[in-house]
Amino acid sequence: MIEVEKVWKRYGDNTVLEDLSLSVKEGEFVTMVGASGCGKSTFLNLLLGTQSATQGEIRLDGEPIAAEPGPDRGIVFQQYSVFPHMTVLQNVMAAPALAQSGITGRLFGRAKREANQAAFEMLERVGLTASADQYPQALSGGMRQRLAIAQALIAKPRILLLDEPFGALDPGIRNDMHVLLKNLWASFGLTVFMVTHDLKEGFSLGTRLWVFDKRRHDPHAPQAYGASVTYDLNLATTSEDDYEKTLAQIDQRTE
Incomplete structure (x- = not known):
């Protein structure tokens, strides 16, 4: 459904995203984690159409994704x-x-x-x-977040984009929202991309987990290189032991 081919995003000399190549099937629930400023929300904006890639292309059903928000993509923000x-x-x-x-x-x-x-x-x-x-x-x-989700879904989008939608909520309320979101994802047949800072939330909600991080670093030019997806995990096939090990590895890289 979604094909991301050699996508880069730069703002002047600041490279935010670097050489992203990914594909997503319809109905997947992709959770995205990583350190602050590593390009997760930027990637979400590329999918929404409020920003364009500097290089590369994102395709929806084989066609370049519309360079403006449309009814096929709904979004919910943290605020x-x-x-x-x-x-x-x-x-x-x-x-x-x-x-x-x-x-x-x-x-x-x-x-x-x-x-x-x-x-x-x-x-x-x-x-x-x-x-x-x-x-x-x-x-x-x-x-209020339930209301924002209702607003996003009323146009019957195929893709739901979530930018840390539960980050400001108490743990008990977040758990209720997780149940609601999973039910809506299943009943509406949505393809979901969700940014979160909570690794456990990413593991528990998604069918697939992406970790955004820089593969290259230059201490003399910290903005020269951008983030890419360093982990792409199929959560349906991740065992409990693999989950704990991977969680520890990712946690160290995203602190």
Whole structure:
């Protein structure tokens, strides 16, 4: 589904990503870990289309991935990307409303009823129907991330991009969000790319784990070389012993 061929990303003299070549099948759940500033979020932006590769190409179904965000790719950030002046239901209705009616975001008649029903059904999937008429400031952090996920999924994307979506949540709430995300991934048939700083989260959620790190270092020119994927693990075939050993190795490299 996704082919990454010899991708580099530079900002002036700063090389962030270096010679990435990877392929991902539809339905995989790829978790991405690595030290801060090693290019994980940059790679996510390349997939989203908000940035372009300096060299190389990313293809979706054999065609260059669109160089702008589209309905085939949904994204959830660590910071809550919701509209504070809209109710929970209106927040979820916003994406289909803008897609159908343009910048005014106003729907009428049948179109409005259908958008309302679709949004309410999505809130049911993420456990927010009781909060449909509340405003985001009345929600807990976990509930706001449920709302952000509902916003991302209402357009029925094939690919879900997650940039540390649970990093600001308490451990108990994170566990609940893990269960929700796994259920949504399976029921919607999504292909997921998730950035996380938590190695155990990466191992427990994904079917595949990528570790971003620099293969080359120059102490006199620290920005000369970029990160690539130094580990690409199929988590379905990783035994408990291999898991512990690999976790220790990766933990040392990503501190």
